Amino acid sequence: MLQKLKNGIVDSQIFKSVFRHGYPDNDLDRAYAIFSNVFLHVHPVKVRRSALRMRYTFCLGGITLLLFIILAVTGIWLMFYYTPYTGLAYRNIKDLQFVIFGGNLMRDLHRFAAHGMVLFVWLHMTRVFLTGAYKAPREFNWIVGVVLLVNTLVLSWTGYLLPWDQLAYWAVTVGAKMASYTPFIGQNGPWGPQLGFLPTNDIMFMLLGGTVVGQNALIRFYVLHCVVLPLVVTVFLAVHFWRIRKDGFSGPL
Amino acid sequence: MDEKVTREIFPRDSRKSYGLVELMKKTAPIVRKEPEDTVYVWPNLLMIEIICAILVTVGLMVLIQFEHAPLRSLADPSTTPNPMRAPWYFLGLQELLVYFDPWYAGVVLPGMIILGLMLFPYLDVNPKGVGYYTYSERKFAVFNYSFGFAIWWITIIIGTYLRGLDWQWYWPWSNHLEHMNPALVTLIPLHLIFVNWFHVSEGVGKLFTDVIFIGYFALGTLIPMVVWKPMYKAMGLWRYLTFSFFFLSMMGVALKIILRLLFNIKYVLVTPWINI
Protein backbone atom coordinates (compact mmCIF):
# COMPACT_ATOMS: atom_id res chain seq x y z
CA MET A 1 0.00 0.00 0.00
CA LEU A 2 2.58 2.54 1.20
CA GLN A 3 4.98 1.41 -1.47
CA LYS A 4 2.30 1.97 -4.08
CA LEU A 5 1.50 5.40 -2.72
CA LYS A 6 5.19 6.32 -2.75
CA ASN A 7 5.60 5.12 -6.29
CA GLY A 8 2.51 7.03 -7.27
CA ILE A 9 3.95 10.23 -5.87
CA VAL A 10 7.47 9.76 -7.15
CA ASP A 11 6.34 8.80 -10.66
CA SER A 12 3.82 11.63 -10.93
CA GLN A 13 4.41 14.43 -13.36
CA ILE A 14 4.35 16.99 -10.55
CA PHE A 15 7.11 15.30 -8.53
CA LYS A 16 9.20 14.82 -11.64
CA SER A 17 8.76 18.44 -12.67
CA VAL A 18 9.85 19.65 -9.26
CA PHE A 19 12.73 17.33 -8.42
CA ARG A 20 13.79 16.06 -11.86
CA HIS A 21 15.00 12.76 -10.43
CA GLY A 22 13.68 9.61 -8.82
CA TYR A 23 13.51 8.77 -5.15
CA PRO A 24 17.11 8.74 -3.85
CA ASP A 25 17.32 5.03 -3.04
CA ASN A 26 20.02 4.36 -5.61
CA ASP A 27 23.38 5.97 -6.22
CA LEU A 28 22.42 7.88 -9.35
CA ASP A 29 19.39 9.49 -7.78
CA ARG A 30 21.32 10.17 -4.59
CA ALA A 31 23.82 12.12 -6.62
CA TYR A 32 21.03 13.96 -8.46
CA ALA A 33 19.32 14.73 -5.16
CA ILE A 34 22.30 16.78 -4.11
CA PHE A 35 23.52 18.52 -7.21
CA SER A 36 20.19 19.25 -8.84
CA ASN A 37 18.94 20.98 -5.72
CA VAL A 38 19.87 24.61 -5.21
CA PHE A 39 19.83 24.27 -1.42
CA LEU A 40 21.57 20.94 -1.09
CA HIS A 41 24.22 21.54 -3.72
CA VAL A 42 26.39 23.40 -1.23
CA HIS A 43 27.35 19.83 -0.38
CA PRO A 44 29.55 17.63 -2.48
CA VAL A 45 27.78 14.52 -3.77
CA LYS A 46 30.04 12.23 -1.82
CA VAL A 47 32.15 12.78 1.21
CA ARG A 48 34.82 10.72 2.83
CA ARG A 49 33.48 8.43 5.49
CA SER A 50 35.80 9.97 8.03
CA ALA A 51 34.42 13.44 7.25
CA LEU A 52 31.23 12.28 8.92
CA ARG A 53 33.05 12.07 12.20
CA MET A 54 31.13 14.33 14.57
CA ARG A 55 34.09 14.86 16.83
CA TYR A 56 35.87 16.90 14.19
CA THR A 57 33.51 19.81 13.48
CA PHE A 58 31.02 19.11 16.26
CA CYS A 59 28.60 20.59 13.69
CA LEU A 60 29.51 24.02 15.04
CA GLY A 61 29.48 25.87 11.71
CA GLY A 62 26.24 24.17 10.77
CA ILE A 63 24.65 25.09 14.10
CA THR A 64 25.70 28.70 13.59
CA LEU A 65 24.02 28.64 10.20
CA LEU A 66 20.89 27.06 11.65
CA LEU A 67 20.69 29.77 14.31
CA PHE A 68 21.09 32.42 11.62
CA ILE A 69 18.18 30.90 9.72
CA ILE A 70 16.05 30.76 12.87
CA LEU A 71 16.92 34.42 13.45
CA ALA A 72 15.88 35.35 9.92
CA VAL A 73 12.54 33.56 10.20
CA THR A 74 11.61 34.83 13.67
CA GLY A 75 13.00 38.27 12.81
CA ILE A 76 10.78 38.64 9.77
CA TRP A 77 7.82 37.53 11.88
CA LEU A 78 8.67 40.19 14.48
CA MET A 79 8.92 42.84 11.78
CA PHE A 80 5.19 42.51 11.13
CA TYR A 81 4.52 43.90 14.60
CA TYR A 82 7.32 46.38 15.06
CA THR A 83 7.45 50.09 14.20
CA PRO A 84 10.85 51.81 14.29
CA TYR A 85 9.40 54.90 15.92
CA THR A 86 10.43 55.97 19.42
CA GLY A 87 6.82 56.62 20.39
CA LEU A 88 5.68 53.13 19.42
CA ALA A 89 8.59 50.70 19.52
CA TYR A 90 8.40 49.96 23.23
CA ARG A 91 4.63 49.51 23.13
CA ASN A 92 4.97 47.16 20.17
CA ILE A 93 7.25 44.96 22.25
CA LYS A 94 4.83 45.09 25.17
CA ASP A 95 2.09 43.98 22.78
CA LEU A 96 4.27 41.11 21.65
CA GLN A 97 4.70 40.16 25.29
CA PHE A 98 1.12 40.39 26.42
CA VAL A 99 -1.30 40.62 23.51
CA ILE A 100 -0.09 38.98 20.32
CA PHE A 101 -0.47 35.22 19.99
CA GLY A 102 2.97 33.63 19.91
CA GLY A 103 4.64 36.97 20.51
CA ASN A 104 6.61 35.84 23.52
CA LEU A 105 7.64 32.62 21.81
CA MET A 106 8.98 34.44 18.76
CA ARG A 107 10.70 37.13 20.77
CA ASP A 108 12.33 34.61 23.11
CA LEU A 109 13.43 32.46 20.17
CA HIS A 110 14.89 35.48 18.43
CA ARG A 111 16.72 36.71 21.51
CA PHE A 112 18.22 33.41 22.56
CA ALA A 113 19.08 32.32 19.05
CA ALA A 114 21.01 35.60 18.85
CA HIS A 115 22.93 34.85 22.04
CA GLY A 116 23.48 31.34 20.74
CA MET A 117 24.78 32.54 17.41
CA VAL A 118 27.41 34.71 19.10
CA LEU A 119 28.45 31.79 21.26
CA PHE A 120 28.50 29.24 18.45
CA VAL A 121 30.31 31.45 15.99
CA TRP A 122 33.05 31.70 18.59
CA LEU A 123 33.04 27.96 19.25
CA HIS A 124 33.20 27.32 15.51
CA MET A 125 36.13 29.69 15.15
CA THR A 126 37.86 27.92 18.01
CA ARG A 127 37.30 24.57 16.33
CA VAL A 128 38.71 25.92 13.06
CA PHE A 129 41.67 27.30 14.96
CA LEU A 130 42.42 24.14 16.91
CA THR A 131 42.32 21.96 13.82
CA GLY A 132 44.62 24.33 11.95
CA ALA A 133 41.97 24.71 9.28
CA TYR A 134 42.93 28.34 8.69
CA LYS A 135 46.31 27.45 7.24
CA ALA A 136 47.08 27.51 3.52
CA PRO A 137 45.09 27.30 1.32
CA ARG A 138 42.27 28.39 3.61
CA GLU A 139 43.70 31.69 4.91
CA PHE A 140 41.20 33.75 2.99
CA ASN A 141 38.21 31.81 4.25
CA TRP A 142 39.40 32.53 7.77
CA ILE A 143 39.30 36.24 6.91
CA VAL A 144 35.78 35.80 5.54
CA GLY A 145 35.02 34.10 8.84
CA VAL A 146 36.33 37.03 10.87
CA VAL A 147 34.13 39.36 8.82
CA LEU A 148 31.19 37.09 9.67
CA LEU A 149 32.14 37.16 13.34
CA VAL A 150 32.26 40.95 13.44
CA ASN A 151 28.99 41.17 11.53
CA THR A 152 27.35 38.78 13.96
CA LEU A 153 28.39 41.00 16.87
CA VAL A 154 27.24 44.19 15.18
CA LEU A 155 23.94 42.54 14.25
CA SER A 156 23.38 41.67 17.90
CA TRP A 157 24.29 45.14 19.00
CA THR A 158 22.03 46.96 16.52
CA GLY A 159 19.16 44.65 17.46
CA TYR A 160 19.71 45.50 21.10
CA LEU A 161 18.39 49.04 20.54
CA LEU A 162 15.11 48.12 18.92
CA PRO A 163 12.99 47.36 22.05
CA TRP A 164 13.68 50.94 23.12
CA ASP A 165 13.79 50.13 26.83
CA GLN A 166 16.37 51.26 29.38
CA LEU A 167 18.63 48.31 28.61
CA ALA A 168 18.55 49.09 24.90
CA TYR A 169 18.92 52.82 25.20
CA TRP A 170 21.89 52.84 27.54
CA ALA A 171 23.79 49.96 26.02
CA VAL A 172 23.70 51.75 22.70
CA THR A 173 24.39 55.15 24.22
CA VAL A 174 27.51 53.85 25.92
CA GLY A 175 28.58 51.88 22.84
CA ALA A 176 28.07 54.81 20.49
CA LYS A 177 29.96 57.06 22.88
CA MET A 178 32.97 54.84 22.20
CA ALA A 179 32.84 55.94 18.58
CA SER A 180 33.33 59.53 19.68
CA TYR A 181 36.72 58.52 21.08
CA THR A 182 37.98 57.26 17.73
CA PRO A 183 41.38 58.80 17.03
CA PHE A 184 41.35 61.46 14.29
CA ILE A 185 37.61 61.27 13.51
CA GLY A 186 35.92 61.41 16.92
CA GLN A 187 35.13 64.56 18.86
CA ASN A 188 36.73 63.13 22.03
CA GLY A 189 39.45 61.07 20.39
CA PRO A 190 43.13 61.97 20.22
CA TRP A 191 43.63 64.54 17.45
CA GLY A 192 39.88 64.61 16.78
CA PRO A 193 39.13 68.18 17.92
CA GLN A 194 42.38 69.40 16.39
CA LEU A 195 41.18 68.13 13.03
CA GLY A 196 37.91 70.00 13.45
CA PHE A 197 35.61 67.21 14.60
CA LEU A 198 32.75 68.40 16.78
CA PRO A 199 29.72 66.68 18.32
CA THR A 200 27.84 67.65 15.18
CA ASN A 201 30.10 66.23 12.52
CA ASP A 202 32.17 63.39 13.93
CA ILE A 203 31.89 59.64 13.48
CA MET A 204 29.43 59.20 16.36
CA PHE A 205 27.15 61.79 14.78
CA MET A 206 27.29 59.80 11.58
CA LEU A 207 26.46 56.57 13.38
CA LEU A 208 23.51 57.99 15.32
CA GLY A 209 22.28 60.63 12.91
CA GLY A 210 22.36 63.05 15.81
CA THR A 211 24.23 63.95 18.95
CA VAL A 212 22.20 61.59 21.13
CA VAL A 213 20.41 58.27 20.64
CA GLY A 214 17.03 59.31 19.27
CA GLN A 215 14.62 58.73 16.40
CA ASN A 216 17.35 58.97 13.76
CA ALA A 217 19.49 56.42 15.56
CA LEU A 218 16.52 54.08 15.89
CA ILE A 219 15.73 54.12 12.19
CA ARG A 220 19.40 53.69 11.31
CA PHE A 221 19.81 50.73 13.61
CA TYR A 222 16.53 49.28 12.35
CA VAL A 223 17.59 49.39 8.72
CA LEU A 224 21.05 48.08 9.54
CA HIS A 225 19.65 45.30 11.70
CA CYS A 226 16.81 44.16 9.45
CA VAL A 227 18.21 44.75 5.98
CA VAL A 228 21.83 45.75 5.54
CA LEU A 229 23.66 43.47 7.96
CA PRO A 230 21.63 40.30 7.25
CA LEU A 231 22.33 40.87 3.56
CA VAL A 232 26.03 41.36 4.22
CA VAL A 233 26.10 38.17 6.30
CA THR A 234 24.26 36.26 3.58
CA VAL A 235 26.70 37.39 0.90
CA PHE A 236 29.72 36.52 3.01
CA LEU A 237 28.17 33.17 3.93
CA ALA A 238 27.83 32.40 0.23
CA VAL A 239 31.51 33.18 -0.23
CA HIS A 240 32.33 31.19 2.92
CA PHE A 241 30.59 28.03 1.71
CA TRP A 242 31.84 28.41 -1.83
CA ARG A 243 35.37 28.66 -0.54
CA ILE A 244 35.00 25.57 1.67
CA ARG A 245 34.19 23.64 -1.51
CA LYS A 246 36.93 25.29 -3.56
CA ASP A 247 39.69 25.19 -0.97
CA GLY A 248 38.69 21.71 0.11
CA PHE A 249 37.55 20.71 3.54
CA SER A 250 40.36 20.28 6.01
CA GLY A 251 38.86 17.23 7.70
CA PRO A 252 40.64 13.93 8.32
CA LEU A 253 41.91 12.28 5.14
CA MET B 1 52.82 13.48 -10.33
CA ASP B 2 52.64 16.76 -8.62
CA GLU B 3 51.43 20.05 -9.85
CA LYS B 4 54.90 21.27 -10.76
CA VAL B 5 55.38 18.46 -13.27
CA THR B 6 51.96 19.08 -14.74
CA ARG B 7 52.80 22.74 -15.21
CA GLU B 8 56.04 21.87 -16.97
CA ILE B 9 54.37 19.60 -19.48
CA PHE B 10 51.23 21.66 -19.88
CA PRO B 11 52.08 25.28 -19.08
CA ARG B 12 49.18 27.53 -18.19
CA ASP B 13 48.25 29.82 -21.02
CA SER B 14 46.08 32.86 -20.51
CA ARG B 15 44.92 32.64 -24.15
CA LYS B 16 43.23 29.33 -23.42
CA SER B 17 40.09 29.22 -21.35
CA TYR B 18 40.55 25.56 -20.51
CA GLY B 19 43.46 23.48 -19.43
CA LEU B 20 44.58 20.34 -17.77
CA VAL B 21 44.08 20.49 -14.03
CA GLU B 22 46.62 17.96 -12.94
CA LEU B 23 48.29 14.76 -14.06
CA MET B 24 47.95 11.82 -11.74
CA LYS B 25 49.45 8.36 -11.63
CA LYS B 26 46.29 6.62 -10.48
CA THR B 27 43.16 5.63 -12.31
CA ALA B 28 40.54 6.94 -9.94
CA PRO B 29 38.90 10.35 -10.34
CA ILE B 30 39.64 11.10 -6.69
CA VAL B 31 43.33 10.96 -5.93
CA ARG B 32 45.25 10.64 -2.73
CA LYS B 33 42.01 9.48 -1.15
CA GLU B 34 40.66 5.97 -1.24
CA PRO B 35 37.63 5.96 -3.56
CA GLU B 36 36.08 3.13 -1.57
CA ASP B 37 36.08 5.28 1.47
CA THR B 38 33.52 7.80 0.26
CA VAL B 39 29.83 7.71 1.03
CA TYR B 40 26.86 9.54 -0.42
CA VAL B 41 25.85 12.79 1.22
CA TRP B 42 22.23 11.69 0.86
CA PRO B 43 21.40 10.16 3.27
CA ASN B 44 24.57 9.87 5.38
CA LEU B 45 25.56 13.49 5.95
CA LEU B 46 22.07 14.92 5.59
CA MET B 47 20.84 12.66 8.37
CA ILE B 48 23.52 13.94 10.73
CA GLU B 49 22.65 17.51 9.83
CA ILE B 50 18.96 16.96 10.40
CA ILE B 51 19.50 15.28 13.77
CA CYS B 52 21.82 18.09 14.78
CA ALA B 53 19.26 20.70 13.71
CA ILE B 54 16.49 18.98 15.65
CA LEU B 55 18.61 18.75 18.78
CA VAL B 56 19.52 22.43 18.65
CA THR B 57 15.93 23.48 18.02
CA VAL B 58 14.68 21.35 20.88
CA GLY B 59 17.42 22.74 23.12
CA LEU B 60 16.38 26.29 22.24
CA MET B 61 12.73 25.46 22.89
CA VAL B 62 13.55 24.02 26.29
CA LEU B 63 15.74 26.99 27.18
CA ILE B 64 13.02 29.55 26.51
CA GLN B 65 10.69 27.76 28.88
CA PHE B 66 12.97 28.88 31.69
CA GLU B 67 14.45 32.15 30.47
CA HIS B 68 12.67 35.00 28.78
CA ALA B 69 13.87 37.93 26.73
CA PRO B 70 14.14 40.86 29.13
CA LEU B 71 12.24 44.11 28.77
CA ARG B 72 12.95 46.91 31.22
CA SER B 73 11.08 50.17 31.58
CA LEU B 74 10.75 52.60 28.70
CA ALA B 75 13.96 54.28 27.53
CA ASP B 76 14.59 57.37 29.63
CA PRO B 77 17.50 59.64 28.72
CA SER B 78 17.36 61.31 32.15
CA THR B 79 18.03 58.27 34.35
CA THR B 80 21.13 56.18 33.79
CA PRO B 81 20.96 52.66 35.20
CA ASN B 82 23.74 51.93 37.66
CA PRO B 83 25.70 49.82 36.93
CA MET B 84 25.21 50.06 33.18
CA ARG B 85 26.11 46.68 31.68
CA ALA B 86 26.71 46.10 27.99
CA PRO B 87 25.45 42.80 26.52
CA TRP B 88 27.70 39.98 27.70
CA TYR B 89 29.72 39.65 24.49
CA PHE B 90 30.85 43.29 24.86
CA LEU B 91 31.42 43.14 28.61
CA GLY B 92 35.09 42.31 28.09
CA LEU B 93 35.55 45.56 26.20
CA GLN B 94 33.54 47.46 28.79
CA GLU B 95 35.70 46.01 31.55
CA LEU B 96 38.82 47.10 29.67
CA LEU B 97 37.63 50.69 30.06
CA VAL B 98 38.77 50.36 33.66
CA TYR B 99 42.31 49.78 32.51
CA PHE B 100 42.58 51.98 29.45
CA ASP B 101 41.23 55.24 28.10
CA PRO B 102 38.22 54.87 25.81
CA TRP B 103 40.08 55.64 22.59
CA TYR B 104 42.26 52.60 23.28
CA ALA B 105 39.87 50.16 25.01
CA GLY B 106 36.86 51.04 22.86
CA VAL B 107 38.33 51.68 19.44
CA VAL B 108 41.99 50.85 18.87
CA LEU B 109 42.08 47.59 20.80
CA PRO B 110 38.94 46.09 19.19
CA GLY B 111 40.38 47.12 15.83
CA MET B 112 43.64 45.41 16.68
CA ILE B 113 41.84 42.25 17.81
CA ILE B 114 39.97 42.05 14.49
CA LEU B 115 43.08 42.80 12.46
CA GLY B 116 45.18 40.40 14.51
CA LEU B 117 42.66 37.60 14.00
CA MET B 118 42.61 38.24 10.25
CA LEU B 119 46.40 38.22 10.05
CA PHE B 120 46.79 35.06 12.12
CA PRO B 121 46.92 32.64 9.14
CA TYR B 122 49.63 34.75 7.53
CA LEU B 123 51.76 34.99 10.65
CA ASP B 124 51.58 31.32 11.61
CA VAL B 125 54.21 29.70 9.40
CA ASN B 126 54.06 26.29 11.04
CA PRO B 127 52.68 23.95 8.34
CA LYS B 128 51.86 21.20 10.83
CA GLY B 129 48.58 20.38 12.45
CA VAL B 130 46.08 20.85 9.60
CA GLY B 131 43.01 18.67 9.83
CA TYR B 132 43.32 17.27 13.31
CA TYR B 133 43.40 18.45 16.88
CA THR B 134 46.89 18.78 18.22
CA TYR B 135 48.53 20.80 20.90
CA SER B 136 52.04 19.37 20.92
CA GLU B 137 52.77 20.20 17.26
CA ARG B 138 51.78 23.84 17.52
CA LYS B 139 52.11 24.87 21.12
CA PHE B 140 52.91 28.50 20.48
CA ALA B 141 49.97 29.18 18.15
CA VAL B 142 47.55 27.55 20.55
CA PHE B 143 49.08 29.53 23.38
CA ASN B 144 48.49 32.81 21.55
CA TYR B 145 44.88 32.07 20.70
CA SER B 146 44.12 30.79 24.19
CA PHE B 147 45.83 33.68 25.90
CA GLY B 148 43.92 36.28 23.90
CA PHE B 149 40.56 34.66 24.50
CA ALA B 150 41.39 33.98 28.13
CA ILE B 151 41.62 37.76 28.59
CA TRP B 152 38.36 38.10 26.66
CA TRP B 153 36.46 35.60 28.81
CA ILE B 154 38.01 36.54 32.15
CA THR B 155 37.08 40.19 31.65
CA ILE B 156 33.56 39.09 30.71
CA ILE B 157 33.33 37.11 33.95
CA ILE B 158 34.65 40.05 35.98
CA GLY B 159 32.19 42.38 34.27
CA THR B 160 29.27 40.05 34.88
CA TYR B 161 29.87 38.94 38.45
CA LEU B 162 32.41 41.21 40.11
CA ARG B 163 31.30 44.68 39.12
CA GLY B 164 28.58 46.62 40.88
CA LEU B 165 27.52 50.21 41.48
CA ASP B 166 29.69 52.77 39.69
CA TRP B 167 31.52 49.82 38.08
CA GLN B 168 33.44 49.26 41.32
CA TRP B 169 34.75 45.86 42.37
CA TYR B 170 32.10 43.96 44.36
CA TRP B 171 32.58 40.45 45.67
CA PRO B 172 29.51 38.22 45.47
CA TRP B 173 29.15 38.59 49.24
CA SER B 174 29.55 42.38 49.29
CA ASN B 175 26.53 44.58 49.80
CA HIS B 176 25.57 45.45 46.24
CA LEU B 177 23.26 48.28 47.29
CA GLU B 178 25.87 50.38 49.03
CA HIS B 179 28.15 52.70 47.06
CA MET B 180 31.84 52.12 47.56
CA ASN B 181 33.93 55.04 48.60
CA PRO B 182 35.97 55.90 45.52
CA ALA B 183 38.51 57.74 47.69
CA LEU B 184 39.70 54.37 49.03
CA VAL B 185 41.78 53.81 45.92
CA THR B 186 44.03 56.48 44.53
CA LEU B 187 45.19 55.84 41.02
CA ILE B 188 48.51 57.26 40.01
CA PRO B 189 50.45 57.34 36.76
CA LEU B 190 53.65 55.34 36.84
CA HIS B 191 55.97 58.31 36.41
CA LEU B 192 54.81 59.83 39.72
CA ILE B 193 55.97 56.68 41.47
CA PHE B 194 59.43 57.25 40.07
CA VAL B 195 59.23 60.88 41.13
CA ASN B 196 58.55 59.75 44.71
CA TRP B 197 61.11 56.98 44.76
CA PHE B 198 64.06 58.73 43.20
CA HIS B 199 63.22 62.35 44.03
CA VAL B 200 63.50 63.40 40.42
CA SER B 201 61.45 65.97 38.55
CA GLU B 202 58.25 65.00 36.74
CA GLY B 203 59.99 65.41 33.41
CA VAL B 204 62.66 62.89 34.36
CA GLY B 205 60.03 60.54 35.75
CA LYS B 206 58.25 60.65 32.41
CA LEU B 207 61.51 59.98 30.65
CA PHE B 208 61.82 56.77 32.71
CA THR B 209 58.37 55.63 31.66
CA ASP B 210 59.05 56.50 28.02
CA VAL B 211 62.19 54.37 28.16
CA ILE B 212 60.30 51.51 29.82
CA PHE B 213 57.52 51.66 27.24
CA ILE B 214 59.78 51.81 24.22
CA GLY B 215 62.18 49.33 25.81
CA TYR B 216 59.35 46.85 26.31
CA PHE B 217 58.60 46.81 22.60
CA ALA B 218 62.22 47.06 21.47
CA LEU B 219 63.66 44.36 23.72
CA GLY B 220 60.51 42.27 23.40
CA THR B 221 61.17 42.23 19.67
CA LEU B 222 64.94 41.94 19.67
CA ILE B 223 65.54 39.31 22.35
CA PRO B 224 63.45 36.53 20.73
CA MET B 225 65.16 37.34 17.41
CA VAL B 226 68.40 36.20 18.97
CA VAL B 227 67.18 33.55 21.38
CA TRP B 228 64.76 31.81 19.00
CA LYS B 229 66.70 32.34 15.82
CA PRO B 230 65.06 29.43 13.93
CA MET B 231 61.63 30.90 14.57
CA TYR B 232 62.75 34.31 13.37
CA LYS B 233 64.39 32.80 10.28
CA ALA B 234 61.27 30.85 9.44
CA MET B 235 59.08 33.92 9.69
CA GLY B 236 61.20 36.49 7.94
CA LEU B 237 61.63 40.09 9.02
CA TRP B 238 58.27 41.71 8.23
CA ARG B 239 56.15 38.82 9.34
CA TYR B 240 58.12 38.67 12.55
CA LEU B 241 57.84 42.40 13.24
CA THR B 242 54.07 42.32 12.67
CA PHE B 243 53.68 39.32 14.89
CA SER B 244 55.86 40.82 17.58
CA PHE B 245 53.82 44.02 17.62
CA PHE B 246 50.54 42.16 18.09
CA PHE B 247 52.02 39.72 20.58
CA LEU B 248 53.56 42.42 22.77
CA SER B 249 50.39 44.50 22.61
CA MET B 250 48.37 41.51 23.79
CA MET B 251 50.80 40.83 26.62
CA GLY B 252 50.71 44.54 27.38
CA VAL B 253 46.97 44.37 28.00
CA ALA B 254 47.48 41.61 30.54
CA LEU B 255 50.37 43.51 32.18
CA LYS B 256 48.34 46.68 32.41
CA ILE B 257 45.42 44.83 34.02
CA ILE B 258 47.80 43.46 36.65
CA LEU B 259 49.47 46.84 37.24
CA ARG B 260 46.10 48.49 37.65
CA LEU B 261 44.49 45.89 39.88
CA LEU B 262 47.45 45.21 42.14
CA PHE B 263 49.36 48.50 42.17
CA ASN B 264 46.72 51.08 41.22
CA ILE B 265 48.74 52.32 38.28
CA LYS B 266 46.57 54.53 36.08
CA TYR B 267 48.92 55.12 33.18
CA VAL B 268 52.23 53.65 32.14
CA LEU B 269 52.87 56.14 29.39
CA VAL B 270 51.85 59.78 29.63
CA THR B 271 52.24 62.07 26.63
CA PRO B 272 50.61 65.41 25.83
CA TRP B 273 48.31 63.65 23.35
CA ILE B 274 47.60 60.16 24.57
CA ASN B 275 47.97 58.18 27.77
CA ILE B 276 48.27 54.42 27.95
Ligand code: HEM
Ligand atom coordinates in the same frame (compact mmCIF):
# COMPACT_ATOMS: atom_id res chain seq x y z
C1 HEM C 1 28.00 33.38 10.55
C2 HEM C 1 28.99 32.69 10.93
C3 HEM C 1 29.55 31.41 10.33
C4 HEM C 1 28.89 30.36 9.76
C5 HEM C 1 27.39 30.18 9.59
C6 HEM C 1 29.89 29.41 9.35
C7 HEM C 1 29.62 28.19 8.75
C8 HEM C 1 30.58 27.25 8.43
C9 HEM C 1 30.30 25.88 8.06
C10 HEM C 1 28.91 25.25 7.98
C11 HEM C 1 31.49 25.26 7.81
C12 HEM C 1 31.70 23.79 7.45
C13 HEM C 1 32.44 23.01 8.50
C14 HEM C 1 31.97 23.16 9.90
O1 HEM C 1 30.76 23.04 10.17
O2 HEM C 1 32.82 23.40 10.78
C15 HEM C 1 32.53 26.26 8.00
C16 HEM C 1 33.88 26.06 7.78
C17 HEM C 1 34.87 27.00 8.00
N1 HEM C 1 34.72 28.19 8.69
FE1 HEM C 1 32.94 29.05 9.16
N2 HEM C 1 31.14 29.90 9.66
C18 HEM C 1 30.97 31.11 10.28
C19 HEM C 1 31.96 31.90 10.81
C20 HEM C 1 33.32 31.61 10.75
C21 HEM C 1 34.35 32.29 11.49
C22 HEM C 1 34.11 33.40 12.51
C23 HEM C 1 35.54 31.74 11.11
C24 HEM C 1 36.94 32.09 11.56
C25 HEM C 1 37.35 33.23 11.89
C26 HEM C 1 35.26 30.72 10.13
C27 HEM C 1 36.21 29.98 9.45
C28 HEM C 1 35.95 28.82 8.77
C29 HEM C 1 36.92 28.04 8.04
C30 HEM C 1 38.42 28.38 7.86
C31 HEM C 1 36.25 26.91 7.56
C32 HEM C 1 36.86 25.75 6.76
C33 HEM C 1 37.10 24.68 7.78
C34 HEM C 1 37.73 23.42 7.28
O3 HEM C 1 38.05 23.29 6.09
O4 HEM C 1 37.93 22.58 8.17
N3 HEM C 1 33.90 30.65 9.95
N4 HEM C 1 31.94 27.45 8.37
